[in-house]
Amino acid sequence: MIFPLASDAQTYDCRKAFADTLIELARTDERIVAVCNDSVGSSNLVGFRQEFPDRLINVGIAEQDLVGVGAGLANGGLIPFVSAAAPFLTGRALEQIKADVAYSDTHVILCGQSPGVAYGELGPTHHSIEDLSWTRAIDNLNVLVPADPTQTRAAVRWAVENPGPLYLRVPRFKVPEVTPENAPLQPGQAVLVTDGDDVTIVAVGTMVSRALEAAEKLRGDGISARVLNMPFVDPLDEATVLQAARETRGIVTVEEAITTGGLGAAVAGLVAQHQPVAMRILGITGFAHTGDAGYLLDHFGLTPDGIASAAHELA
């Protein structure tokens, strides 16, 4: 299964797929409501508000209230998509996410918008590089990071159909399509993007297409790379990771997030205990310099060349 990327492939901001799917589902499911923190525009909820003005609840700039209100709406029989910029949603309201949503086992979909370094020049206060570490540490909270618009649409549908606490990280940095239309989306299930037996690249979100490009480069160097898209960072597809650890010589993980505690840490924690294998963990390594998102991804080596270079070390 190979989905080669054209160098001029069209790229997309996944927020549109998120918003369009939400509206589409809300037309037939009146339980769906959107809750935001003065983020109607940045959460791409303008269309939702136009079509369902009463079902768009704006609590103002108040993230603790945002998440608590979401939990209460779920208690009252609704399906709230609680949407805010990822750094503020997860950072400011982390205890509400833990107590009101995860520990209380409510069907709240926490939608982290503009995650990673999407806010680029606005700086580390607005970067959401810690969210994967924080949410992954919370029990009973699925963590879902789609890689492209197709997977984003599937993720929104999955969120409605599967009651329970969910953190849905909605990519903003533009990406090409890498997911086939009917690819399955299930907790604990990776998507094999391309197969290979020398080295494995486990990628998530905006990094999946770059991992695929890296695999193309590696092929040119005579290295066969397996690329796994891991949309559910939690629960992780442990079987597929361990299989990769057995069948290939090393694993590179790559995520638009800090390297302590996210996808890389999850994979490392697993293989260290059950199938030790050489690893490279690629991601953001600290508070970033000033620069746009593209510059920052380059700076941290989150590029096809950077990924391929790490894979070379293991292959």
Next chain:
Amino acid sequence: MHLLTADTAMAAEWADRRAQIDADGLAQMATEVRRSVVTMVDRAGLGHIGGDLSVTDILVTLFGAVLDVDPTDPSRDDRDRFILSKGHCAGALYATLASCGFFSRDELETFMAPLSALNGHPNRTKVPGVETNTGPLGHGFPVGVGCALAARLRGLTYRTFVVMGDGELQEGSNWEAAMTAAHYDLDNLTAIVDRNRLQQGATTADTKELEPLPDKWAAFGFEVRVIDGHDYTQLLEAFQPSTTGRPVAVIANTIKGKGVSFMEDRVEWHHNVPSPEQVQIALQELQS
């Protein structure tokens, strides 16, 4: 751990009792709850007895005469919602819920024991009658605002009540939620402040002053009712629906440790555990 289920006989008894309850009946139920609390804290060797005793009359009035809930169907879609945001006073809530038949009174003996459903803070997945897991302060009120908003959006008539501690109002999240409640004119929501004037280590005034508290709630857009939180007639009146189209804030002036002379208004009884001798004195004082 086993799941708690309704004590149907107790629930039926409660329904009969409730049909004709008056202030004397509420007082009797409150005494039962207070005695349970003392016994539970004694057995567990842990608990927040002072706040349990200050909030008891509020809980008993709500469950004994106000809330439209069914202990044999605790998840009924249009039930009234009750949230104890000051979750550390779970002991008083559990004793009240057991009095209504949400689960057997025998379960109270497991309070905070290993594997008990009755944790030191309430858990909705384990205890029928609990709507959201509280414990960290400042959480229950935003959730209650969401419950009230859901009723509004769905065209349901259920009401939502949230009890907060007064010290808890130092958490900013409550004021975020108050603004939301007022913005959406949630007249189906009642915020209740257990105003016992003490927090963990000192008075609220010495820790961080809350007054002028009624003015603050009024300024945030609430219909404010200041009452004696141990007077059942006043409590019943205060829990009537809003008359102004605005959300209601009930500031219930209470006494921490209410009903046990040596605990009343004493800061150390926030979470002191009584000695065996003190337990006997407390139970003697708490007679119907």
